[in-house]
Amino acid sequence: MKTWRIATIPGDGIGKEVVPAGQRVLEALAQRSDAFAFEFENFDWGGDYYRQRGVMMPADGLDALRNKDAILFGSAGDPHIADHITLWGLRLKICQGFDQYANVRPTRILPGIDAPLKRCAPADLDWVIVRENSEGEYSGVGGRAHQGHPIEVATDVSMMTRAGVERILRFAFRLAQSRPRKHLTVITKSNAQRHAMVMWDEIAVQISKEFPDVSWDKELVDAATARMVNRPASLDTIVATNLHADILSDLAAALAGSLGIAPTANLDPERRYPSMFEPIHGSAFDIMGKGLANPIGTFWSAVMLLEHLGENAAARVLMAAIEHVTANPALHTRDLGGSATTAQVTDAVCSYVAQHAALVQQAA
Numbered sequence: 001m002k003t004w005r006i007a008t009i010p011g012d013g014i015g016k017e018v019v020p021a022g023q024r025v026l027e028a029l030a031q032r033s034d035a036f037a038f039e040f041e042n043f044d045w046g047g048d049y050y051r052q053r054g055v056m057m058p059a060d061g062l063d064a065l066r067n068k069d070a071i072l073f074g075s076a077g078d079p080h081i082a083d084h085i086t087l088w089g090l091r092l093k094i095c096q097g098f099d100q101y102a103n104v105r106p107t108r109i110l111p112g113i114d115a116p117l118k119r120c121a122p123a124d125l126d127w128v129i130v131r132e133n134s135e136g137e138y139s140g141v142g143g144r145a146h147q148g149h150p151i152e153v154a155t156d157v158s159m160m161t162r163a164g165v166e167r168i169l170r171f172a173f174r175l176a177q178s179r180p181r182k183h184l185t186v187i188t189k190s191n192a193q194r195h196a197m198v199m200w201d202e203i204a205v206q207i208s209k210e211f212p213d214v215s216w217d218k219e220l221v222d223a224a225t226a227r228m229v230n231r232p233a234s235l236d237t238i239v240a241t242n243l244h245a246d247i248l249s250d251l252a253a254a255l256a257g258s259l260g261i262a263p264t265a266n267l268d269p270e271r272r273y274p275s276m277f278e279p280i281h282g283s284a285f286d287i288m289g290k291g292l293a294n295p296i297g298t299f300w301s302a303v304m305l306l307e308h309l310g311e312n313a314a315a316r317v318l319m320a321a322i323e324h325v326t327a328n329p330a331l332h333t334r335d336l337g338g339s340a341t342t343a344q345v346t347d348a349v350c351s352y353v354a355q356h357a358a359l360v361q362q363a364a
Contacts (some may be wrong), residue, residue: 013283015074056089
């Protein structure tokens with residue numbers, strides 16, 4: 001039996017509720033399998049850790065994670081701590097420290113969810129957004145000078161490297177190639193950002209020649225927002241820079257019904273380091289501790305975690321459980337217009353897993 005070593009980092013806010021729910025669901029799957037098991041180790045890093053020690057995670061935190069097979073992450077964000085401290089001190093420290101350069105965010109309208117696009121059939125919105133996750137606008141290059149004076153200056157420099165752009169575009173073309181439509185949309189802002197974005201466009205042309213069976217087109221990011229709303233069926237696989245894809249994926253989740261259902265994989269495709277899986281919603285301190293958090297985004301992230309580990313049968317069962325639960329309006333949490341609790345949704349998913357235990361045993 002294979003034992004997968006999983007680090008859990010609930011982080012802040014509702015992360016402390018949805019990550020334990022995700023662990024419970026993964027344990028329910030493992031209990032019905034004689035092929036794999038999980039060994040979980042929890043790390044209490046985040047805002048509370050910062051208040052006690054002045055850092056979001058210890059200096060040697062990456063070493064504690066390095067031997068894990070995957071990381072299940074909750075959220076980083078605390079209303080009493082500056083956002084740049086929580087983000088750079090925890091999530092980005094892990095993503096950049098482990099070179100998780102491919103951020104993958106699937107989006108589709110799950111059964112039973114009332115999405116805002118009333119003219120859109122569920123099949124019309126079935127996307128996967130690939131976000132460059134290691135450089136670009138989130139490189140951390142810049143600074144401030146003369147603070148508090150009239151001549152104060154602040155800079156944030158977007159850094160694009162040929163190596164970074166080539167690898168994320170190649171990853172996106174390969175992912176598009178694996179999907180039925182084999183279509184990729186490359187999103188930039190090269191009409192205004194005439195250096196790095198133009199390089200991105202040029203590299204896209206070069207990489208596309210390696211994938212003659214993949215059709216592709218190019219879109220400016222502002223036009224892409226309108227296209228996502230007005231012509232969702234024209235999109236399939238999308239690749240964009242760190243900032244652009246961050247924004248577009250939140251729009252995509254909202255168009256699919258709620259940020260509470262959306263998953264993320266932060267991947268090191270070369271598997272040199274553990275990859276990290278997380279829901280895209282924030283820490284949501286306004287509902288923390290009330291049992292109102294939607295755990296579906298975490299469960300879908302767990303599906304991606306299982307796929308990454310090669311436990312495909314278990315991933316299929318968990319995805320089916322998610323769809324079974326969302327199809328029932330009585331199991332919708334508040335963000336979906338219902339009144340179900342985190343615990344009720346988790347119980348329902350675990351119950352489905354128990355009822356379909358035989359499917360978990362199927363060969364991947």
